[in-house]
Amino acid sequence: MNRRILPTANRRRPKRPSGLFPALAALMLLASAAAGRDIGPQSQVSREQVEKFIGLWKDHFAGADSLQQRRTAFRTLMETTPGPTRIQVRQVDADGVDAELMWPARLHHPIGQRVILYVHGGGFSSGSIRTHSLLAGSLAKAASSDVLLVEYRLMPEYAYPAQINDALTAYRWLLDNGYRNENIIVAGDGAGGNIAIETVLRQMQAAKPLPAAVIALSPITDLAATGGSMTSNAGNDPLLGKAEIETLRKTYLRSRSPTDPQASPLYADMAGFPPLLLQVGSGEVLLDDTLRLADKARQAGVDVTTEVWPGMPHQWQLFPSLLDDADRSSQNIAEFAIRYFADKPQE
Template identity: 40%
Template sequence: MASPESKKLLELLWKNYPGPSDYEKMKDKVGKMRDNFVQATKNFATPPAGTEIQAVDVDGVPGEWVCAPGVDQDRVLLYLHGGGYVIGSIQTHKGLIAALSRAANCRALALDYRLAPEHRYPAAVEDATKAYRWLLAQGFKPGKISIAGDSAGGGLTLATLVALRDAGTPLPGAAVPISPWTDLEGTGESMRTKVDVDPMVEPGGLFGMARIYLGDADPRQPTASPLYADMKGLPPLLIQVGDLETLLDDATRTAANAKAAGVDVTLEVWPEMVHVWHLFAPMVPEGRAAIARIGQFIAQHTD
């Protein structure tokens, strides 16, 4: 059963639910959407006092080191924020990233990868793979690196792994897709069955973001929709998703495909949780518990 705090969060999210959207409503309002997301996340985006933050040029891609005090300097998490490949930034996710750094006892490199419509697919994948190779060039060992991301960043996490594997690049020790968006074609049954219980991810708006990101690209490209990728050879995965999510089937089908390909995959479906409930960890205990679980998983597979 969800905590009272989580039930209160759900009420607040429905109260502020913007209503159905689509590509035509979104295409000329990207700037406003980005500003609104900053405002929506501002109460949860501030990292704890003492967090070490340093801007860094990641081979031409803007990034920030976001590190909890006293963490292991030899291990690193590459974090890829969510936002439908259109909105979101390090700024909107910095509180979550700092919490993950603390939980996993490692440094965290947050990436402001290029967004659509200014930079369509595969720009985000190019930036994420570039960041991983940059970490290797800095001397981090592959087995000491993990990659994680939420929503679109969760799909990007998997797309990055697929692209790195196909290029013959040594893979990280672990990866954690959080509420991942892995099917930009939107074929999951939960896109229909969960629409009345998910106040955060509305199918019309999601498909609008997919169109903005993809342009004329095929949504079934493996590095656009990793649900359709061959996952053989990927590192251990922890996939977390809430059972209220329209993206539930993206997570469950991706986990099933990974398992069928021989990947060591752990799927956690959290009861009565919304999309990326981790962002609300300062408010809801389930968010803190999920972050702690991620920290344990990363530590286990990157030590």
């Protein structure tokens, strides 16, 4: 398994958290630092940017306790960010799933050749094409690829498995509309990362064509919230906590077990899964969701690349106008996609 970790500036030994899973996570982080490719330490400028961003996040989410309130807070926060530029956009109906197909506004871009199916995050209950259009547009340009951004059904109006069904429908729509599976990447962040992985697992179970690779950014892989970082990083992650995960789980799964592999990919059989890129911030409560899935996938023979970004908050990739590291991580995502597309972009 390829692991890349962006080292902290002073390379201090991390504190040893109590409990089995935090200890394992710490050991894995140290192993990654020893074996991975150094991309560079988090700068003082980056730390200041993150601090400012967290303040902005807290301002928007103050008093937002219900799912509906958090949906509104996320929407209004993302409305403060710019939209994508130098992008062509087409609204599409992907067999009943609303979606937006975007591609770089370049003279000879080959529409219909390569595509990233992007499943937005937002705790299964918020997020939209608008909230993730900047990231999707950035990936389209950097990977010289089409991007299909899906508007899947949200809870509490629609519970599990509506979200996964919509993403799977969109994936199969791409196959039915001329995209070859070896030129499709499935990607998502947070809850969207969960949906992206589960979509591909369902395609595997159906013995249908699999995408070239999968990209999951801070995915929720364990809806039982058993990872040690749920506790050890609770004070470091103001954007998401164990209580929020448990609230999402109850509404999303209702009576279904949170350890059902059809909902929590950490418990799934990963043998035969496509190459996988995982990104996560070192202080996220979802750190162990990423590291444990990476380890399980590696043991199943999956080609896994894991990036642990020091100091980055949940969903940092959405905010390139505020965080320089958002651009850097998006470039890594694009490079990974290009590596696994069967038809590479022309130089």
